[in-house]
Amino acid sequence: MDAELLPAARQSLWGRLAAANFFLGGAGAGTYVVAAALSGFGLSTLLRVASVLGPGLVLAGFLCVAAEAGRPPRGLFVLRKIGTSWMSRELWAGGAFVLAAATDLVRPHRGWRIAGTLAALLLVLAQGAILSRAKGVAAWNVSLMPSLFLVSALASGAGVLALALPLLGVAGVGELPRVMAGLVVLSALVWAGYLAWPGDFAFRRATASFMVPSMVVGVFVAGHVIPLALLGLAIEARVSLWSALAGVLVLLGQLQAKAWLILRAGELRPITIPSLRLRRSREQAWREG
Amino acid sequence: MSGPTQKIPVYCYQCVAGPDLLKVIVRDGVAVGVEPNADFAEIHPACGKVCVRAYGLIQKLYNPNRIRAPMKRTNPRKGRREDPGWREISWDEALGLLAEKLNRIRATGLVEETGYPRLAVTFGSGGIAPAYLGTFAAFLAAWGPVDQGIGSGQGVKCYHSEHLYGEFWHRAFTVAADTPRCDYVLSFGYNGDASAGVTGIFRHGEARVRGLRWMQIEPHLSVTGAGATEWVPIRPKTDAALLFGLLYVILHETDWRKTCDVPFLETMTSSAYLVAPHGYYLRDPGSMKPLVWDLERERPVAFDDPKLRRPALEGTFLAAGVELGPDGERWSIADSVRPAFALLRDHVSTYTPAWAEAITDVPAATVRRLAREYLSHAGVGRTIQVDGLTLPHRPVAVLLGKTVSNGWGGYECCWARTVLAALVGALEVPGGILGTTVRLNRPARNRLESVRPGSDGFMAQPLNPTDRARWEASPHIRSGYRTLVPLAADSPWSPALSPAHLPWLFLDQPPEHWPRTTFPEVWIIYRTNPAISNWETGRVEAALERFPFVAAFAYTQDETNWYADLLLPEATDLESCQLYRIGGTKYMEQYWEHTGFALRQPVTDPPVNCRDLTDIATELAERCGLLPAYLQALNRGAGTGVPLKRKYFDVRDPPIRPAAQEVWDRVCRAATLSLTGGKTELGLDWFKAHGAFFVPFPIVNYYLHPVMVAQGLRYELPYQERLKRVGEELGRRLHERGIRWWDAQLDEYRPLPIWRDFPDIWARVALKHGRRPEEFPLWLLTSRSMQYSWGADVSLPVLAEVARLVVGHFGVMLNRRTGLALGIQDGDLVEIESPTGRTKGRAILREGVRPDVAVALQQFGHWATPVARDLGMPSLNQVSAIDLDLTDATGSGADLVRVAIRKV
Amino acid sequence: MRWGMVIDLVRCVGCQTCTIACKQENGLPAGVLWRFVADSEVGEYPDVRRLFLPMQCMHCVEPPCVPVCPTGASQQREDGIVWVEYDRCVGCGYCAMACPYRARHLIKDASWHFPGQPTPAEQATAQPARRGVMTKCTFCVDRVDRGIARELRPGVDPEATPMCAVACIAGAIIFGDLDDAESPACKLIKERGAVPLMPELGTNPSVYYVTE
CATH class of the missing domain: 2.40.40.20 (Barwin-like endoglucanases)
Incomplete structure (x- = not known):
């Protein structure tokens, strides 16, 4: 077995602001995608709400991450390497999404909505791909990451809509609770799948920190099980308050999960070397067994 | 010194494993970095490299926390919570103040009624201070009696037993393996990869790659243990038991006549000397030479009898002669006598591996294996060519680290280690253990020249006398080494190797019949911080409050100079000028194939108002009216180590005060003249440009063996007859004065040391x-x-x-x-x-x-x-x-x- | 031509001379080390091995830090040296997450070793272009390039060799051309069985370690 010479160490460059970007970007893009899908890419109040909220959240995420960068004024340099870097692609997709959604508000057209939806999907996939290409961080460096981010984003987006619509006094859309319930189930499956992912030793150790009551209760019980129950009530009773509450819990659950992923599971992988010989005297070996 | 990038050669001697050579990179007058001096890559044993701390020199130079000018204390109360109230003063005022105190001493008498000097000076930093002191030692030489034993630290924290016994047995102030030619090392806590400097570390690395087996025996896995072949954890302070166990295995579980170097034991040690009933050698009544038993003629003969072919190493013989005891006591003997080697075998007969295991926690099987591996690597009988000379090759070494080679048990470990070397002839021969330098014997610059014939076929030893007529009953300095420690000798280094903690201990409660420690009227300290580096620092600090006047050469504020009255910021490493001897063999593992001198020089304008110590020493000498004596001291080479051939200072009254640069120019010239037999004379400017000057140093000079053989001398091993006599005499002297509190220490003077429960x-x-x-x-x-x-x-x-x-x-x-x-x-x-x-x-x-x-x-x-x-x-x-x-x-x-x- | 290093762990004693020499050579501010020697332990008492492991940029043949860089600041030269074009870097830190060897360092602000203001030496060696951007070991590319321009041999002549190798007191760091089978570095890899760290990650590092 390889010898571990340096234990895993918490990464310190990407902090809460980076985690916020991964959450806000996902939630913003997810909001738009869910709204567009529920609206069949047609004009709707729901989509108008999403066209404001979605890009707003995404931009807020970008502002967060820009604040964390060493040279924020050079932010647009990030667009340069679309051919190779998922971070470039994230910014392009984010920019395209914001542009499409904004244009749709000014000059409504189905094409902008489809483009915005595609850009939003690309944005969340890019965010997942950013992490999955990070070879230095075992917990991120898995192929599941884009799927995880996609599902998380859609669930979050549904949560945003469920919360926002009653607050804005917009009549609820009948399908939202059902769709949201489906996305929450999918989210639970994909997060559980991530935790059960057959990664290497470093991956397993980095993700083991999830298995504490606060995480399990926060992410799975409060972030998935209880929202599902609330959504059941909402569907049954057609009370948007239950959906809104479910939305809050889903968002908190996804936020907690992503914050954990970036800040806690985000460990620089241990440094190992192949086949290192230990040194032990024969007598000691015999005595110690 | 402004302009483009310059690379200025200097030396670094910030630890005893130096000096090493480097260049300081100076850009537009600012020192910005250092680099190894590649000009000497072929000459320096570690290719001219310098260690991590040399790279700190730039920060040391520009440290904003430095004492920026001379400072005078304004708060007369001293204490940790008392702000000294430093007030900046001029150098003129500072040196005037110090000179006033010193001149008052000269007026009242250099020595007080107790016999202690009124001026005390303490240099810290182990053996490195002389490389930075400029000519300050010449000032002290001109001064007269000075107490240099207060808290100097070295009796407290160093390879102390190794220093004293090492010089005694084989002119080894420190002991090193001949690493490049060694195949097997038993290292008892020796931490050379942290302490032996770049030369030691380079040698170790080369040897490990070559296949040297290094067994590290220590309670925790040190930096050196990290590179070892094997780590053997051992219970602290039980190393002597393991070493005794190794002796047992060799002498009782192997056929020592086959495994040991019998010719070496017979001719290069006192193994064959016959020991009589009182424990002293049986001697010829006429010549007083120790006797050995001649197996061919079956009678005792003088150890140096030219016809002697087969001396007995074992057996019991009936023989007549005299024994020479303490204070000249003689006993006529006609009794059973035994060779020292036979006594050694008997002596270790109870120190079995099982016994050692119980004490050390090292398995008996490991003890046996280590002993047998040591023997199998020793290669008894093998030879090697060095500088065209055929010498024995014994590639095994036993090394000792700190806490092993000092304090109780230190004697036992040093003795057992040296006996282990002697048993296989691995003492002072290629591959074995070697001394590095001498500090108690003279001349200090060449340990081979310090080998001179003494009594009984051994080297002459400069022990402090213990006979009634010459023993120093009243200690001449506060640590009393000439009174209590015969092995400390009396070289300029001896005060630093004295029990430097005793002055703190005896301050208010002197033991019976011992003078109370008084405070020197003036205490000058240089790079020493006993409030940190001594034990029981609270006690030391409490004492520091009470020194009447302390002048501290000071780099930053520290825990000792907090109690000073005067802070003197001397020019540090890259700001002052000094020529220093380099190469040959010296401390730790400094083994060069060249010897010479290296220069340290100012590389830029000092960022603080500091002054070169040479200038300070010269000015103090002048202010104290000692300039002629100071210049005479410089002419003799005091403080610089180089007598000023041809370029003497004129000491006529009134002499001219020379600037530091002039002093060092003369030293440079004298040094190169002495190195080249008068052929080459190079001045300060040449050294400033080139950094160092070398001449070849033969490898054969690493080894004492050829010199010992040439002079027909033996190592005083394994039996310590002389120490037994010295201990007995010392005990009598002390008891005659009513001193009983040193009795436990007197018990150490045993001819064959025993295991005591040291832990x-x-x-x-x-x-x-x-x-x-x-x-x-x-x-x-x-x-x-x-x-x-x-x-x-x-x-x-x-x-x-x-x-x-x-x-x-x-x-x-x-x-x-x-x-x-x-x-x-x-x-x-x-x-x-x-x-x-x-x-x-x-x-x-x-x-x-x-x-x-x-x-x-x-x-x-x-x-x-x-x-x-x-x-x-x-x-x-x-x-x-x-x-x-x-x-x-x-x-x-x-x-x-x-x-x-x-x-x- | 592929510059690389072989680090002999049998020689290394963890003295950190390479660490501090690198810091000086590259004018790194307080708290930033482009290389360091880790003090590692493997096993349990008493069967334990302490090992000193010099860590630095591995100048991988397949450097994961280069393709992820969104600005193109992170680059690799023909001779294998991976470097950062400071003027293009936004300091996003992505390359640090992509690097499995912890070799990338963001220099946030000017930070001096003593509180307050820089020492004259720090002032003289400060590198404002590095503030806010990702930095890393460059194999002392300036020394190498200047040396080659003067027809010196990197890995042999000190002035053309990375400072860590020049400074190493144990002779543990050998720099050379890994494409040249006759170079001391290549020979060492072959003769002593040197291995890279974490080869399973597919980065193909240009730094090899001798462990026995």
Whole structure:
């Protein structure tokens, strides 16, 4: 077995602001995608709400991450390497999404909505791909990451809509609770799948920190099980308050999960070397067994 | 000095394993970096490299926390909570103030009624101070009696027993393996990869790659242990038992006639000397020469009888002669006598591997294996060509580290190690153990020349006399080494190798019939911080408050100069000028194929108002009316190590005060003339441009063997007849004065040392303080840090930054399971309590530590030194006791203490 | 031509001379180390091995830090040296997450070793272009390039060799051309069985370690 010479160490460059970007970007893009899908890419109040909220959240995420960068004024340099870097692609997709959604508000057209939806999907996939290409961080460096981010984003987006619509006094859309319930189930499956992912030793150790009551209760019980129950009530009773509450819990659950992923599971992988010989005297070996 | 980039050659001697050569990179007048001096890559044994601390020199130069000008204390009260109230003064005022105090001493008498000098001077930094002191030693030579033994630290913390016994047995102030030619090392805590400098580390690395087997026997896995072939954990302070066990295996479990180097034992040691009933050699009544038993003629003959072919090493013989006891006592003997070697075999007959295992925790099988591997690698009978000379080749060495080679048990370990070498002829021959330099014998610059015939076929020894007529009944300095420690000799280095902690101990409660320690009227200190580096630092600090006048050469504020009256910022490493001897053989593992001189020179304008120590010394000499004597001292070579051939200073009255540059120009010229037999004369300007000058130094000069053979001399091993006599005489002298408090130390003077329960000496300290030994279940040890040792490094942030990477800095290391059993997690704040003190630090849980051991690196506990005071390091010195019971016969102690550790 | 290093762990004693020499050569501010020597332990008492492991940029043949860089600041030269074009870097830190060897360092602000203002040496060696951007070991590319321009041999002539190798007191760091089978570095890899760190990650590092 390889010898571990340096234990895993918490990464310190990407902090809460980076985690916020991964959450806000996902939630913003997810909001738009869910709204567009529920609206069949047609004009709707729901989509108008999403066209404001979605890009707003995404931009807020970008502002967060820009604040964390060493040279924020050079932010647009990030667009340069679309051919190779998922971070470039994230910014392009984010920019395209914001542009499409904004244009749709000014000059409504189905094409902008489809483009915005595609850009939003690309944005969340890019965010997942950013992490999955990070070879230095075992917990991120898995192929599941884009799927995880996609599902998380859609669930979050549904949560945003469920919360926002009653607050804005917009009549609820009948399908939202059902769709949201489906996305929450999918989210639970994909997060559980991530935790059960057959990664290497470093991956397993980095993700083991999830298995504490606060995480399990926060992410799975409060972030998935209880929202599902609330959504059941909402569907049954057609009370948007239950959906809104479910939305809050889903968002908190996804936020907690992503914050954990970036800040806690985000460990620089241990440094190992192949086949290192230990040194032990024969007598000691015999005595110690 | 402005302009484009310059590279200025200097030397670094910030530890005893130097000097090493480097260049300082100066850009537009600012020193910006250092680099190895590649000009000497072919000459320097480690290709001209310098270690991590040389790279700290730039920060040392520009440290904003430096004392920026001479300072005078304005607060007459001294105490940790008393702000000294420093007031900046001019150099004129500062030196005027010091000279006034000194001239008052000259007016009232250099020595007080007690016999102690009124002026005391303490140099810290081990053996490196002379490389930075300029001509200050010439000032002291001109002055007269000076007490250089107060708290100098070296009796407290060094390879003390090794220094004293090493010089005694084989002119080895420090002992090294002949690493390039060695195949097997038994290292008892020797931490050369942290302490032996670039030359030592380079040699070790080369040897490891070559296949050298290095067995590291120590309680915690040190930096050196990391590179070892094997780590053998051993219970602290039990090394002597393991060494005795090795002797047992060789002498009783192998056929020593086949495994040992019998010719070496017969001709190069005193193994064959017959020992008579009183324990002294049987001697020829006429010549008083020791006798050996001639197996061919079956009668005793003088050890140097030219017809002697087969001396007996074992057996019992009936013989007549005389024994020479203490104080000239003689006994006529006609009785059974035995060769010393036979007594040695008997002596170790109870030290079996099983016995050693019970004491050391090292399995008996390991003891046997180590002994047999040592023998199998020794290659008895093999030879090697060195410089065209055929010499024995014995590629085995036993090395000792700190706490092994000092304090109680130090004598036993040093003796057993040297006997192990002698048994296989691995003493002072290629591959074996070698001395490096001499400090107690003279001449210091060449240890081979220090070999002169003495009595009984041995080398002449410069021991302090113990006979009734010449013994020094009243100590001439406060540490009393000439009175108490015959082995300390009386060279300029002896005060520093004296029991330097006794002055603190005897301050208010002198033992019976011993003069009370008085405070010197003036104490000048240079690069020494006994408030940190001595044991029981609280006691030392309390004493510091009471010194009437302390003038401190000061780099930054520190814990000792906090109590000073005058701070003198001398020019430091890259600001002052000095020529220093380099190469040949010296300390640790400095083995060169060249010898010569290197220059240290100012590389830029000093950033503070400091002054070159040579200029300070010259001015002080003038202000004290000592200029002629000072110049005469310089002419003799005092302080510079180079007599001024041809270029003498004119000492006519009134002499002209020479500037530092002029002094060193003359020294440069004299040095090159002496090196080249008068052929080459190079001045200061040449050295400034080139850095160093060398001539070849033959490898054969590493070894004492050819010189010993040429002079027909033997090593005084294994039987310590002379020490037995010296100890007996010393005991009589002390008892005649009514002194009984040194009796435990007198017991060390045994001709064949025995195992005593050394760990118990430390355990019993608890009882003296009303505590139970069981309350302190752990050993606290210290270990060498390469990044932090001497040179004011503690105040440099860049060294803290890199030292942090070497585990053990800034905390106390514990075995992981011990820590967890005590409820301590990695990083927890813990309190370390001993019977005499407490200290705190962060726990560092490691696997490479015995479960009964804790380790705190180096010496810390700073509260005044900038940067260092923020490091939060626990320090052994805060919890170890200054105690006569912990002081061995050579006046040294060891760095370890029994402690309890608990989470805060 | 592929510059690389072989680090002999049998020689290394963890003295940190390479660490501090690198810091000086590259004018790195307080708290930033482009290389360091880790003090590692493997095993449990008493069967434990302490090992000093110099860590630095591995100048991988397949450097994961280069393709992820969104600005193109992170680049690799023909000779294998991976470097950062400071003027293009936004300091996003992505390359640090992509690097499995912890070799990338963001220099946030000017930070001096002593509180307050820089020492004259720090002032003289400060590198404002590095503030806010990702930095890393460059194999002392300036020394190498200047040396080659003067027809010196990197790995042999000190002035053309990375400072860590020049400074190493144990002779543990050998720099050379890994494409040249006759170079001391290549020979060492072959003769002593040197291995890279974490080869399973597919980065193909240009730094090899001798462990026995």
